[in-house]
Amino acid sequence: MRSGGKPEAMGDMPGMDMGDGMMSDKDMKGLTSMKGAEFDKMFAQMMIEHHNGAINMAKDEQKNGQNADAKKMAGDIVTGQSAEVKQLQSILDRL
Template identity: 55%
Template sequence: MRAKTIRTTRKLALTGAVAAAGLLLAACSGSGSGDSMGGMDHGGKATTSASAAPSSAGAFNDADVMFAQMMIPHHEQALEMAKLADGRAEDAEIKKLVGEIEKAQDPEIQKMKGWLKTWGKPESMGGGGHGMAGMMSDTDMKALSATKGKAFDRKFAELMIAHHEGAVEMAKTEQTNGSDAAAKQVADDVVRTQAAEIAQLKKILERL
C-alpha cells in the first residue's frame, strides 16, 4: 500500500510539472512568430519600451524649471512695455510690432505657468527678476512711460532690443541644457521670433 501511494504522489508531481512547462511555453510563444521571446524580460524590446515611457511623456530638469521661472516675468515685463505704447506710440510699425509681441508672449506665459504647476514647482524664483538679462529697471520703465510720440518710439525700440536680447540669451541656454520637449520648443520659438524682431527694431531705429 505504501509503495502504491508513493507511485501515485510521483505521478501527480510529474503531471503538475508537465502542466507548468506547458503554460510557460504558451507564455513564451504568445508574442507571435516575429519575436518568440517578446513576452519575457530578457533586456529586449518589451523592457526597453516600458522604461522609455516616462521620457517620451516629457521628462524635465532644473534647466527647464529655471527657464520657465525666469521667462514668465521676462515676458510679463515685455507685455507691460507693450501696454505703454497705447496712446504713446506714433510709428505704425512700432504699433504693429507691439500687437505681435502681445499675441505671442501672453500664450507662452500661460504655457509656462502650466508646466510649473504640472512639475510641482513655484512660478516665481523670488527677487522680482530685475537681475535677469534684458530686464528693465523701474527707472527704465518710468522713463519710457514719460515719453510720447517719436521719442517714445525710439525709447521703446532701444529698450525692447535689450529686452529681447536677454530673452534670446535665456532661450539659448534652455536649448543647450533643457530636457523637456515642450520647453525646448518654446525656446526655439523665442530665439527665432525675437531675433527677427531685434533686426526689425534696429531698422526702425535707423529711420526714426
C-alpha cells in the first residue's frame, strides 16, 4: 500500500511485471474498443494468460516458499486456476 492507505497499482508491486500475466493499460484500452466475438476472444485469451501467470507464480511459491500456509494456498491456486484455464480454453475453442 502507498502512504495514506491507498492500494498500489498492480504494476507498481514488487515482483509483478507484465510477464506474469498482468494486463497493461494498452491491453485494457484495446479491449474496451472491441465488441462481440472479437471482444470475447481477446478477453478469453487475456484471462488465460493472466491465470497462467498466477499458476507460474504459485508453482514458484510451492518450490521456493518458506511458509507452509503460503505453500498450501499456492497449491490451491494452481488447482483452481488450472481448472479455469481449461474452461476458458474450451470457450475460446468454440468462438
